[in-house]
Amino acid sequence: MPSLVQFDNTDTARIGIRSKTLPSPARIRILHVVSRLTLGGTEHGMLKVVNGLGEDQFEHRLCAVRGVDPEFANRMGVLSKAYSVGDPEPGLQFPLFRLIRLMKNFRPHIVHTRNFGALEAIPAARIAGVPVAIHSEHGYEIETISGLPLRRRLLCRAIFPMADALFAVTKDLVAYHSTQSWISADQFRVLYNGVNTEKFSPRRREANRIKWEQGIPEGRIVIGSVGRLVPIKDHGTLFNAAELLVNEGVNIHVLIVGGGPEFGRLQSRVENSTALRGRVTFCGASGNVPELLNAMDVFVLCSVCEGMSNTILEAMASGLPIVATRAGGNPELVVDGQCGWLFAPRDVPALVQHLKRLIDEPQLRQRFGTAARLRAAAEFDLNSMVKNYHDLYFELAARRGVLESK
DSSP: OOOOOOOOTTSSOOOOOOSOOOOGGGOEEEEEEESOBOSSHHHHHHHHHHHHHOSSSEEEEEEETTOBOHHHHHHHOSSOSEEEOSOSSSSOOOOHHHHHHHHHHHOOSEEEEESGGGTTHHHHHHHHTOSEEEEEEOOOOGGGTTOOOHHHHHHHHHHGGGSSEEEESSHHHHHHHHHHHTOOGGGEEEOOOOBOTTTSOOOGGGHHHHHHHTTOOTTOEEEEEESOOSGGGOHHHHHHHHHHHHHTTOOEEEEEEOOSTTHHHHHHHHHTOTTTTTSEEEEESOSOHHHHHTTOSEEEEOOSSOSOOHHHHHHHHTTOOEEEESOTTHHHHSOBTTTEEEEOTTOHHHHHHHHHHHHHOHHHHHHHHHHHHHHHHHHOBHHHHHHHHHHHHHHHHHHTTHHHHO
16 A cells, blocks of 8 residues: 655644544544656645644544655655545546455545546545545636536536535636536535645835845846646736737736646747747746745736636735736636736737736725725635635534444
């Protein structure tokens, strides 16, 4: 059996839940299953839950159906608290029996699967006799924005009802998956992601130092984005807008935080542009996202589609005005005209218009940033998110008699 992944608490907050502490032998054992352990929003959200709930009342294990990304392993520490039961190579796999064997070995009280790639763990949990099975959906794939293939729709229709609870992280995702699986939206809950508003907070006095460390010349307005460099994030739209602004004489700098398969192509795009060359900084995947956000004046997310963007929440908590696509769950986070602006995916002229106004009006940037910070703290605080997961796990454990039987 592959060994377990040690997660590093420096990248996710530990949030305590104030309720009666269960004795160690009575902890609820949870197996969190994802398709692959990688540096994505779903995986970071999972680690927030795991670290937030802690080990007093729960015993957590992670399971990757298709292996662990080396980049994830390097960032999160030594492999010692997560199982890998499959092959990272693409193609048809059938890990059902390995999942069953793992569950019989760990004997979880709850199996929580995230996204379609982990869905086989739901029937595995039923066969292994796991008391509680939960499935949640956290985002989109660019290939399935317009709809799931028939085979996947049929699998979802067959497997979703096996779970004791279904939820998604936005209302938009609930509508999508209920339609695609032919299951009433009433069968889904919504559990929003949360952000650590202490870790992510405005520290404007440090902005000049951080800009200097990144080699950004003084006086430039920094337009930034954080996220995986993958096609669905559509960084090209941001570069097209930035190019137009520079050609109009606007003194800007673009700060890109994140790594991914598009890294080389995007670097070439910048190097081949007279306007952008010397005005774009690629930071790669970084553990200093809170600091880098404070080097930004405006946060932009150009995703073609989005589940619930953790990076938007982090930027809002950092007091930044947001310019994001009107896609997926983004409108559930950003109040248009209050925390920033929304625009249609790939609409470069609209993005340019919004950026020009924010660049020209510092007071507007300040007002939007303050409103974004207040909204993040009031509606999407990490403590509230962790409490929602805590309550869900305890509710289902009680319903299935787990608490009485331990």
